[in-house]
Amino acid sequence: MKKTIIFIVLIFVVFVLQAVLIGGVQTRWSKPDLPLILLVLWAWRNGWKRGLLAGFAIGLLEDIFFFPLLGLRTFSLVLIGFLVGEARERIYQENVIFLLLVMGVVTVLNGVILSLWLSIFHLSSSFLGKFISLIFPAFLYNCLLAFPIFLAEEAFAKKSSRF
Amino acid sequence: MKIHPKIFFLITFLFLSFILLSVSSYKRDITPLLREKGYAVIGFLQTASLGVKMRLAEFLEDIHTSEKLREENEVLKAEIARLLFKEKSYYEEIISSNQRLKELLGFKKEQPYQLLPTEVIAYTPHNYFKTVVLGEGEKEGIEKDMVVVNAQGLVGKVIEVYPHQAKVLLASDEASKVGVRVQRTGDVAILQGKGERGICELKYLLGKASVEVGDRVVTSGLGGLFPEGILVGKISQVRKNPNQLFQEVEVVPSVDFGKLEELFLIKK
Numbered sequence: 001m002k003k004t005i006i007f008i009v010l011i012f013v014v015f016v017l018q019a020v021l022i023g024g025v026q027t028r029w030s031k032p033d034l035p036l037i038l039l040v041l042w043a044w045r046n047g048w049k050r051g052l053l054a055g056f057a058i059g060l061l062e063d064i065f066f067f068p069l070l071g072l073r074t075f076s077l078v079l080i081g082f083l084v085g086e087a088r089e090r091i092y093q094e095n096v097i098f099l100l101l102v103m104g105v106v107t108v109l110n111g112v113i114l115s116l117w118l119s120i121f122h123l124s125s126s127f128l129g130k131f132i133s134l135i136f137p138a139f140l141y142n143c144l145l146a147f148p149i150f151l152a153e154e155a156f157a158k159k160s161s162r163f
Numbered sequence: 164m165k166i167h168p169k170i171f172f173l174i175t176f177l178f179l180s181f182i183l184l185s186v187s188s189y190k191r192d193i194t195p196l197l198r199e200k201g202y203a204v205i206g207f208l209q210t211a212s213l214g215v216k217m218r219l220a221e222f223l224e225d226i227h228t229s230e231k232l233r234e235e236n237e238v239l240k241a242e243i244a245r246l247l248f249k250e251k252s253y254y255e256e257i258i259s260s261n262q263r264l265k266e267l268l269g270f271k272k273e274q275p276y277q278l279l280p281t282e283v284i285a286y287t288p289h290n291y292f293k294t295v296v297l298g299e300g301e302k303e304g305i306e307k308d309m310v311v312v313n314a315q316g317l318v319g320k321v322i323e324v325y326p327h328q329a330k331v332l333l334a335s336d337e338a339s340k341v342g343v344r345v346q347r348t349g350d351v352a353i354l355q356g357k358g359e360r361g362i363c364e365l366k367y368l369l370g371k372a373s374v375e376v377g378d379r380v381v382t383s384g385l386g387g388l389f390p391e392g393i394l395v396g397k398i399s400q401v402r403k404n405p406n407q408l409f410q411e412v413e414v415v416p417s418v419d420f421g422k423l424e425e426l427f428l429i430k431k
Contacts (some may be wrong), residue, residue, distance in 0.1 A: 014195050020212045023288035023296075030290045056176055063183075064197045071184030078176045088168070114178050114291060118376060120186050124291075124358065134290045134359070 003050075005149060007042065011058060014038045019065065030137035032145045035062060039077055040084050040103050040146070041153055048085030055081025076113040080106045086096060096150045103146045104139055111135040195323050202325045209285040209328075210298055225335065244276055244425040247314035251417070252394040276390060278427040279304075281311070284328070293336035293356065295319075295423060300327040308388060310429040316394035316417035317341065317382060320425060334395065335361050335420050343395055345374050345385040351383050354395055354414060361397065361420055365412040372410065374398055378412050389431060 018034045021122035035058045043051025059074030067073050076093075084102060111134055166174075187193045214380050221233075284297040299305050301324050311318040311331050319339060322331040332339050335359040343365070344377040352368040368374065378398045384391025 011381070013254065018288045019285065020209055023209065023285040033289070052173060052176055056180070059180070060183075062289075066203055066287075066292075068191075068194060069184055070187040070194055070197075071180045071182070074183060075177060075180035078173070078180055079204065082169075082173050094417070117184065118291065121184070138290060 003046070007050075007054060010038060010042075011035075011054075011061065015058075015061060015065075030134060032141040033110075033138060034108070035147075036077070036080070036107065037103065037142060037146045037149060039073055039081055040099070040106055041085035041150065043081045044088050044099060044102070045090060045153075046085065047159075048082050050083035051085030052078055053081070055079070069121060072114065072117050072121075075117065076110050079113070080110060083109075094154075096147070096154060099150050100143050100147060102121045103150075104143050107139045108135055111138060167176055188385065198323070199325050202328050209296060211286075241280055241425060244314040245427070248278070248312055248316075248427065251314070252312070252316055253392050257392070276429045276431045277311075278400070279430050281305075281426050281428050283423050283426065285297065292338075293333040293358065293420065294322075295331050295333065297321075297329045297331060297426070298327070300325045300329050302326050304430075305329045305428060310393070311425065311426055312393060312429060313418060313426050316396070316418075317389070318418055319362065320388070321428070322338065333420055334364060334418070335416060341389055341395065342385040343380050343382045345372070345398070346379040346381050348372060348374055348378070350374060352412075357413075361400070362413045362414065363416055365398075365414060368410055368412055370403055370405070370408060370410045374401060374410075376401060381382060390431075 014034045022031050024035065039051070039055055039058055042054050046054075055077035056074060059077035060070070060103065062073045062077075063070045084106060087102065115134075186375050206253040218222075240401055259314060274360075277383070281297050281299050283295045284298040287294050297311075305319070305321060307321055307324050309321040309329075310372045311320060317334050319331045319333040319336075321329050322332045333356070334341060335356040335358070337356050339354075339356045341354040342351065343354045345368075350372040352365040354363050355366050365380070376398055380398060382389040382391055382393040382395060394417050396414040396418075398412055399415040402411040404410070
């Protein structure tokens with residue numbers, strides 16, 4: 001129950017930051033994906049089941065506010081939440097650099113899935129064009145932003161475990 | 164065949180996501196309906212965030228300039244933006260195509276629309292779509308399909324309207340299609356955003372059209388959605404293939420979509 005409440009609060013904060021802070025900046029370039037970073041961290045710490053459910057909740061919320069179709073982002077984040085949580089159970093690795101590698105891989109996976117759906121539902125004319133123009137900047141931004149977040153979370157988790 | 168519970172769980176949720184995708188693709192008004200409820204909260208936060216940013220900028224500016232000078236500056240900037248828009252998009256079009264006709268026929272053209280100022284309160288938080296959110300909505304008189312412009316030219320059109328916000332699809336988005344005309348030659352085509360690199364392309368421009376790099380592209384007015392004569396951009400690349408019916412033409416928009424300021428809605 002406590003974890004669910006913490007998760008709901010975290011989703012709300014991240015969502016507002018993405019909509020207001022990142023959405024409040026005008027730029028020609030790609031923008032970081034805070035909800036994806038939160039999902040990776042959550043799934044990594046809590047396993048495949050919570051990761052999958054978190055992916056569903058975050059994805060649905062994002063679809064309602066930022067995407068033209070329901071399910072577009074939900075599909076991608078459900079799969080990513082599951083895979084990250086499952087990877088954590090199979091690869092016991094506490095190194096934050098490894099987590100960044102996971103972050104990079106899921107950014108690419110998210111890009112592939114979204115570009116594919118956009119192409120299939122005629123919301124984009126070129127799967128490859130969309131993928132190439134968006135993935136590399138997103139990969140860089142997400143990994144750069146995730147690094148301090150993961151470090152801070154790790155420090156907080158270690159401090160909490162002492163008590 | 165026995166399916167592992169984990170896989171079954173995953174497949175169930177993926178299937179549910181796919182059902183949502185299919186249903187909302189078939190009934191496109193579902194997502195905007197849900198979004199309208201949420202924008203009551205998010206819109207307030209976005210407006211508040213813009214208010215905070217503006218106040219901070221004003222506070223810093225007040226150190227060097229007086230209150231009176233700033234107000235005068237805003238009024239003059241808005242007026243200049245209106246005049247620049249008219250000069251670039253409307254007057255030049257009138258001079259190039261209607262002047263002789265007016266003299267011959269004693270034709271007096273009145274400006275068919277008025278410009279309503281508006282402001283952007285939020286930009287696309289994700290990279291897959293080129294949209295912005297305006298701080299005015301249905302209660303302030305905004306309607307769906309209203310055209311948005313600035314001093315540089317065509318910005319986009321309103322695609323969703325909520326009580327106090329409105330979403331604008333930028334002309335650089337792939338879903339944006341605008342009826343245009345090459346001003347020098349009169350050839351008509353459809354301008355479609357390419358999504359990336361901020362450029363657009365002209366579709367269905369016949370191969371025999373003699374367009375050149377540097378030619379101005381304006382809205383054609385065909386279809387009735389976009390008023391005629393609004394500057395859209397300039398041709399940056401022309402590729403002709405004798406084996407194809409249409410030529411490939413790229414257009415650099417006249418509007419800097421990375422810096423959207425002083426926007427106006429066209430009210431007919």
